[in-house]
Amino acid sequence: MQDNRRDFTENEKMLLHTEVKGRCPLCGDILTHAKNNKINKTFEVAHIYPANPRHDEVVLLANEERLSADVNDMKNVIAVCRKCHRIFDTPRTVEEYRKWFRLKKKLIQDAEVKSAYAVFNIEHEIRFVLERLNEQFLESEIVPLSYNSLKVDQKANNTLPYVIKQSIKRDVVDYFDYVRRIFIEIDKNTPYKFDTLAAQIKGFYSKCMQINQNQEYVYNALVDWINEKTDSYSRKSCEIIVAYFIQDCEVFS
Ligand SMILES: [Zn+2]
Known part of the structure; x- marks a missing residue:
């Protein structure tokens, strides 16, 4: 043979x-x-x-x-x-x-x-958001969002496991308002910076969707990407940022 x-x-x-x-x-x-x-x-x-x-x-x-x-x-x-x-x-x-x-x-x-990391970059201001999320007195700054305003339920499909969906919801409730205020601050210094960051997140999200449309896969790919682009400063904060952009519609749109 x-x-x-x-x-x-x-x-x-x-x-x-x-x-x-x-x-x-x-x-x-x-x-x-x-x-x-x-x-x-x-x-x-x-x-x-x-x-x-x-x-x-x-x-x-x-x-x-x-x-x-x-x-x-x-x-x-x-x-x-x-x-x-x-x-x-x-x-x-x-x-x-x-x-x-x-x-x-x-x-x-x-x-x-x-291999897409080399092409898809993110403005370094995202690092500022991560640092602010790691401040010692964060607790006093938090204004929780209402569970009724969450968008993840409408956008999630059966490829997003319950445990991840719950973790995204908690991140949105706890940190959405705080992160929004950081972005407003960033925009005051550099107008349209938020739009640029949001477009970069959207761009990498679309690239991931070309490769695999499983929402758990895409969620993890986004977290890994932001984490690597910010020198592995804080993976948890990267999850909070991805949750922000899910609520804000750039991700799972
Ligand atoms: Zn073996």
Whole structure:
């Protein structure tokens, strides 16, 4: 029988190793080891849809979605440790195939979102909002919003889990008014700064929606993006900012 597998280049292997951040995405094991002052690879390039499927595997996976029509496409392979590779291949099961499929699909989408970071910037004034949210005497400044005025319920669909929706609601109730006042202050110094920031949030939101329309995914992608753009100053404050823009309609519009 002919072997459809191809050899992956060193650079391709490097990309696959980076994609899983150097750890087996199934068991967490480190994918390199040091010996005699040398770093050695201890991972294998595993095909998600098999390179040389046996007849029973073709039947088993006949109705399953594929990541690429070409089994040797980078989208259909993943770096894993030898043990997890063996477990996956013998015997093949639909459940494991679906798990690996989802895992790799998320890695592909995450990489696509991250690659947009270079193009989608945010004005540095957003950092000022984060700092104000971390002030010591914040409590005395808070004027809670009424639960009746919340917009997240109308905008959320079943891809936004209840726990995240509740957390967004609490952030809007507690901080919307306070954050609004900070933006007014910013606009006094630089007119139209808020509009610029809102347009940047809207722009990155739209980019995320191109990649994955799941609201939980998009919410987390926005939080991660603002967090990275502000040097990981305060992730919680980034959640508050995203909640603000959900209420203000730029996000989940
Ligand atoms: Zn493993």
